[in-house]
Amino acid sequence: MVYTPFNHIQGKNGSRWAKFIRETGADHLLIVAIDAAKFTHKAILSSFYGDILVRPFDFDASLSGFELVKKKIEEVMNAHEIEEVVVGIETTGHYYEDLVRRCHQEGYHVRVVNAATTSQERQALLNWSKTDNLDLMAIVQSIIHGRGTSSELPSGSVHNLQKLTRSRRELVDERTATQNLIRVHLDHVFREMQGKSIWKNGKREYVKPFSSLFGKAARYLMRHHPHPSDILKLGKEGLRALSIRENLKLRDHSIQILLEFASNSISRSKDKVEADIFLLNQKLDRLDLLDNQIRVLEKKIEDLFIQTEGAVLLTVPGIAVNTGAELYAEMGDLSDFDHAGQLIKLAGTNPIVKQSGGKRPSHYKISKQGRRTFRNVTYQVGRSLSVNNPALKEKYIALKERGKHPNQAYIAIGNRMIRLAFSMIKNQTLYQTNQENYVLLTELKKKLRAANVQLFYDRYVLSNALSSA
Structure with missing residues (x-):
C-alpha cells in the first residue's frame, strides 16, 4: 500500500509532483527557470537532469518578451522529445504574476518558488554569492527537487477582498502614524490638551479633558482654538456657547478641566509656535481624508464580504x-x-x-x-x-x-x-x-447595515428553513 501524504516531506504537494514526474517521464520534461524583475526578466532552459539546453537570456517584461520565451521553448521542444514544459518562477514582489497567468494560458505546468527556497539551494551548495545566473540555477535545482507550489494565482471575490482588506490595513496604519504626528505638534502647542498627571487624595492620577483626543470636540478645538490662550480667551461661557453652536457636546466638567489646564500650561506664546499650529492643521486635514477613505473602503469590504x-x-x-x-x-x-x-x-x-531518539x-x-x-x-x-x-x-x-x-x-x-x-x-x-x-439577529445588526442583514438572512436562514420544510 502506498501512503501518498508521506511520499514527500512536502506532503500533498510533493505527492502531486511525484505523480506528475512518473506519468510524464523525466526524459520528456523541459524546465524553464525565470527570475522575474520589474522591467527585464531572465530565463534559462534545462532538462530534468540539469543539462543546459538554452543558456541564460534576458527578455523584457511585456508580451513581446514572453513571445521570445515561447519561441525558444518551441525550438527546444522540436529538437528534443519534450511532452511537458515546467516553468519555475521565483516570487519577486508582484512582478511574477503576469508571467504565471500567461504560462497557465499556454498550458505550461507552473511551479511558483519562494525566494527563501532558492536561497536555501545556494546555501546547500556552500555558495554565498548571488547573481542572476546563480538564481536561475537555484530555481532549476528547486524544481528538480520538487520545491514550490503549482497553485494558480488567487482570483475572484477572495482575491479582491484580500486586496481591499490589505489596503484598509495600510490606511489604518497610516492613520495611526498621522495621529502620532498630531500628538507631537500638540505637545508644542498645548501639551495639556492630551491630559495631565495631577495629585488627588494623595495619589497621582492621569486626567484628560476629552475621552478621545480625536473625537469631534477635540478635533474642532485643535483646528480652531489650539493654543491655551485661545481657550482662556473663550472662557467658560464662550466654550459653552461654542459647544452648543457646533454641537460639540462639551460637558461642564470638561470645560472646567480645559480652562484649568490652559491657565497652567507650560506652552510657549502663540507666536512662537506658529509653525506647529500650521503643521497641526495639515495633519488634521490628512486625518480627515484618511478617515473618509477608510469609511468608504469599509463599506466596499462589507458589501463584498457578505456575498462570499x-x-x-x-x-x-x-x-x-x-x-x-x-x-x-x-x-x-x-x-x-x-x-x-x-x-x-x-x-x-x-x-x-523538535524530537529525536524517541524522546518526548x-x-x-x-x-x-x-x-x-x-x-x-x-x-x-x-x-x-x-x-x-x-x-x-x-x-x-x-x-x-x-x-x-x-x-x-x-x-x-x-x-x-x-x-x-x-x-x-x-x-x-x-x-x-x-x-x-x-441572538443571531442582534449579533448581525451590531455588525452589518440593514440591507446586508437581510441579505444574510435570505441566504443562510430563510433558504435553510425552506429547504428543511
Whole structure:
C-alpha cells in the first residue's frame, strides 16, 4: 500500500509532483527557470537532469518578451522529445504574476518558488554569492527537487477582498502614524490638551479633558482654538456657547478641566509656535481624508464580504466585518486544504516541534515561516476574541493561568479560530453556542447595515428553513 501524504516531506504537494514526474517521464520534461524583475526578466532552459539546453537570456517584461520565451521553448521542444514544459518562477514582489497567468494560458505546468527556497539551494551548495545566473540555477535545482507550489494565482471575490482588506490595513496604519504626528505638534502647542498627571487624595492620577483626543470636540478645538490662550480667551461661557453652536457636546466638567489646564500650561506664546499650529492643521486635514477613505473602503469590504462563503464568520461574537473579512481573505480558497492545520502552518503560527531518539517532543516558539499578513490577522483575531467572545475568553483566562504570556494566548486563540473558521466555511454552518444571551439577529445588526442583514438572512436562514420544510 502506498501512503501518498508521506511520499514527500512536502506532503500533498510533493505527492502531486511525484505523480506528475512518473506519468510524464523525466526524459520528456523541459524546465524553464525565470527570475522575474520589474522591467527585464531572465530565463534559462534545462532538462530534468540539469543539462543546459538554452543558456541564460534576458527578455523584457511585456508580451513581446514572453513571445521570445515561447519561441525558444518551441525550438527546444522540436529538437528534443519534450511532452511537458515546467516553468519555475521565483516570487519577486508582484512582478511574477503576469508571467504565471500567461504560462497557465499556454498550458505550461507552473511551479511558483519562494525566494527563501532558492536561497536555501545556494546555501546547500556552500555558495554565498548571488547573481542572476546563480538564481536561475537555484530555481532549476528547486524544481528538480520538487520545491514550490503549482497553485494558480488567487482570483475572484477572495482575491479582491484580500486586496481591499490589505489596503484598509495600510490606511489604518497610516492613520495611526498621522495621529502620532498630531500628538507631537500638540505637545508644542498645548501639551495639556492630551491630559495631565495631577495629585488627588494623595495619589497621582492621569486626567484628560476629552475621552478621545480625536473625537469631534477635540478635533474642532485643535483646528480652531489650539493654543491655551485661545481657550482662556473663550472662557467658560464662550466654550459653552461654542459647544452648543457646533454641537460639540462639551460637558461642564470638561470645560472646567480645559480652562484649568490652559491657565497652567507650560506652552510657549502663540507666536512662537506658529509653525506647529500650521503643521497641526495639515495633519488634521490628512486625518480627515484618511478617515473618509477608510469609511468608504469599509463599506466596499462589507458589501463584498457578505456575498462570499466567509460571511458565516460574522455569526461569531468578537468577529467584526473587517476582522472577519481579513481572516477569510488571508485563508483564501480552501479547496486545496485537507485540514485546518495546513492553514495554521500557512500563517506561520504553528509551534516548532523538535524530537529525536524517541524522546518526548519539545515545543518552541511559533515558526513564523508562513505569510506575515495572515499571521498578523491571526494575532488580531485572537486578541479580539479573548475580550469579546465569552467562550473563548474563558479559554484565554485558562491559558493565562497556565503561565502563558498574553501574546502566546492570543496566538493560541487565533489558531483555534482558524480551525473553527475552516469548519464553518467548508460546511457553510453558522456559529453554535450555549451562550444564553446570544441572538443571531442582534449579533448581525451590531455588525452589518440593514440591507446586508437581510441579505444574510435570505441566504443562510430563510433558504435553510425552506429547504428543511
